[in-house]
Amino acid sequence: xxxxxxxxxxTNSVERAYEALRAMAVRFELKPGERLNEVxxxxxxxxxxxxxxxxxNRLATEGLLTFVPNQxxxxxxxxxxxxxxxxxxxxxxxxxxxxxxxxxxxxxxLEELDAYxxxxxxxxxxxxxxxxxxxxxxxxxxxxxxSGNRERVRMLENINARIHFVRRINLENPxxxxxxxAEHAGVLVRLLQGDGEGAAELLRSHLALSAEEAAVVIRExxxxxxxxxxx
Amino acid sequence: xxxxxxxxxxTNSVERAYEALRAMAVRFELKPGERLNEVxxxxxxxxxxxxxxxxxNRLATEGLLTFVPNQxxxxxxxxxxxxxxxxxxxxxxxxxxxxxxxxxxxxxxLEELDAYxxxxxxxxxxxxxxxxxxxxxxxxxxxxxxSGNRERVRMLENINARIHFVRRINLENPxxxxxxxAEHAGVLVRLLQGDGEGAAELLRSHLALSAEEAAVVIRExxxxxxxxxxx
DNA sequence: GTCTACTGTATTGTCGACAATCCTGACGAC
DNA sequence: GTCGTCAGGATTGTCGACAATACAGTAGAC
Numbered sequence: 366x367x368x369x370x371x372x373x374x375x376t377n378s379v380e381r382a383y384e385a386l387r388a389m390a391v392r393f394e395l396k397p398g399e400r401l402n403e404v405x406x407x408x409x410x411x412x413x414x415x416x417x418x419x420x421x422n423r424l425a426t427e428g429l430l431t432f433v434p435n436q437x438x439x440x441x442x443x444x445x446x447x448x449x450x451x452x453x454x455x456x457x458x459x460x461x462x463x464x465x466x467x468x469x470x471x472x473x474x475l476e477e478l479d480a481y482x483x484x485x486x487x488x489x490x491x492x493x494x495x496x497x498x499x500x501x502x503x504x505x506x507x508x509x510x511x512s513g514n515r516e517r518v519r520m521l522e523n524i525n526a527r528i529h530f531v532r533r534i535n536l537e538n539p540x541x542x543x544x545x546x547a548e549h550a551g552v553l554v555r556l557l558q559g560d561g562e563g564a565a566e567l568l569r570s571h572l573a574l575s576a577e578e579a580a581v582v583i584r585e586x587x588x589x590x591x592x593x594x595x596x
Numbered sequence: 597x598x599x600x601x602x603x604x605x606x607t608n609s610v611e612r613a614y615e616a617l618r619a620m621a622v623r624f625e626l627k628p629g630e631r632l633n634e635v636x637x638x639x640x641x642x643x644x645x646x647x648x649x650x651x652x653n654r655l656a657t658e659g660l661l662t663f664v665p666n667q668x669x670x671x672x673x674x675x676x677x678x679x680x681x682x683x684x685x686x687x688x689x690x691x692x693x694x695x696x697x698x699x700x701x702x703x704x705x706l707e708e709l710d711a712y713x714x715x716x717x718x719x720x721x722x723x724x725x726x727x728x729x730x731x732x733x734x735x736x737x738x739x740x741x742x743s744g745n746r747e748r749v750r751m752l753e754n755i756n757a758r759i760h761f762v763r764r765i766n767l768e769n770p771x772x773x774x775x776x777x778a779e780h781a782g783v784l785v786r787l788l789q790g791d792g793e794g795a796a797e798l799l800r801s802h803l804a805l806s807a808e809e810a811a812v813v814i815r816e817x818x819x820x821x822x823x824x825x826x827x
Numbered sequence: 828g829t830c831t832a833c834t835g836t837a838t839t840g841t842c843g844a845c846a847a848t849c850c851t852g853a854c855g856a857c
Numbered sequence: 858g859t860c861g862t863c864a865g866g867a868t869t870g871t872c873g874a875c876a877a878t879a880c881a882g883t884a885g886a887c
Binding site: 376377380415418419420422423425426427428434446447450451453454457458461465514515516517519 | 650654659684688746748
Binding site: 378379412413414415416435436 | 841842848
């Protein structure tokens with residue numbers, strides 16, 4: 366299930382490498398398309414190439430890295446069509462999840478999520494942006510979890526990892542952030558009224574808006590992402 | 597995109613191991629829960645453990661194997677709730693895909709798929725069951741591809757791999773097979789009429805039926821799957 | 828007979844080395 | 858100048874070995 370807030374120290378190298386690379390890939394701290402040098406990274410993580418490659422294989426099947434035989438692994442490129450596809454699928458999954466949650470979730474669970482979101486919204490002004498993104502992701506994930514479908518959550522977790530950067534840029538726009546947070550609250554209101562259909566529709570338009578913003582951002586601002594390299 | 601019918605000889609060991617293990621895992625030719633001995637499999641595939649482990653990592657993230665630190669990889673267990681979750685998500689994705697396909701697909705593409713399915717249906721009586729399952733999977737995948745959303749197809753491919761066995765048992769029931777094939781044809785009719793909503797609804801009920809049958813099969817017949825071991 | 832402690836074996840985790848392949852840059856033909 | 862060729866170095870692909878851990882089977886206490 367993997368609560369977003371829980372964290373455990375990975376004891377084995379594969380897990381360590383996985384966490385480290387995943388964090389970098391999610392936030393695009395690697396230049397898109399950049400080839401990953403195995404010996405260099407292995408040295409930096411103080412391990413040999415074997416566990417590193419195992420971790421890289423996992424990340425590649427998750428779509429966070431790309432792999433070409435005899436050329437190794439590289440950071441995925443950011444593609445507008447890929448982002449659009451991911452947002453579309455995400456909307457399908459989340460809307461269906463909301464409908465299911467309206468039927469299956471206990472009232473207490475909905476209230477818990479509502480309380481969580483109120484707290485996040487209240488401290489919004491003083492919360493750093495990266496944390497806000499995490500809270501946003503957690504909200505959507507917890508909502509999906511209320512549908513009682515573990516596979517849906519898994520898939521959304523994967524999608525989240527791949528659109529994290531876009532999401533961040535979205536929320537950096539204060540107007541959009543306010544809108545977005547209000548939409549979350551609106552979804553919860555409908556769910557608490559038992560209106561799964563309404564919640565689903567609102568969620569869908571919420572995501573459509575975000576996707577549209579994302580498309581603009583990507584068209585205009587790819588340069589920024591390519592520039593933002595930590596290495 | 598990975599057309600279901602195309603096949604290329606993998607040159608590197610990782611790919612070879614991946615294909616081999618995936619085929620076995622998909623068809624449950626490994627006993628559920630069975631621990632996979634790395635040295636033994638490596639010997640059988642005539643390679644060392646390193647590329648084998650890389651392949652296993654990929655399969656684990658796809659949900660076809662499970663991994664426990666210091667206990668290695670094992671064949672996933674068949675879980676009724678997991679199957680139910682997968683069918684639910686699958687229905688969401690395919691229904692949404694059908695709606696999108698009605699808007700985006702060219703008429704020629706729809707007719708092509710229709711022709712494909714007519715051919716499959718015509719030779720149904722003389723086609724071995726395992727092939728029929730493959731054709732069924734291909735139909736659903738091609739339909740999803742008509743939505744123009746590559747990620748949707750990817751996710752459905754993953755789901756297909758994980759429910760392959762259940763699907764097969766479903767189609768082994770001649771009555772259900774006939775029904776199922778007719779439902780496919782019905783979906784295509786609606787799509788050709790431009791009725792995306794109708795196609796989506798029919799698809800959804802088609803999958804709900806299959807899921808229900810699957811649930812029964814799993815409840816009653818887990819023994820069969822556990823017995824069917826090739827190793 | 829049941830439980831526990833122990834020990835030898837089987838299995839996984841990680842490493843460093845070498846082979847196979849790719850990439851860069853220099854050089855020369857035209 | 859452009860293109861192709863060809864070293865030489867860098868990088869990936871795979872291997873076998875060893876360390877760390879888990880497991881099974883035995884012996885002993887009760």
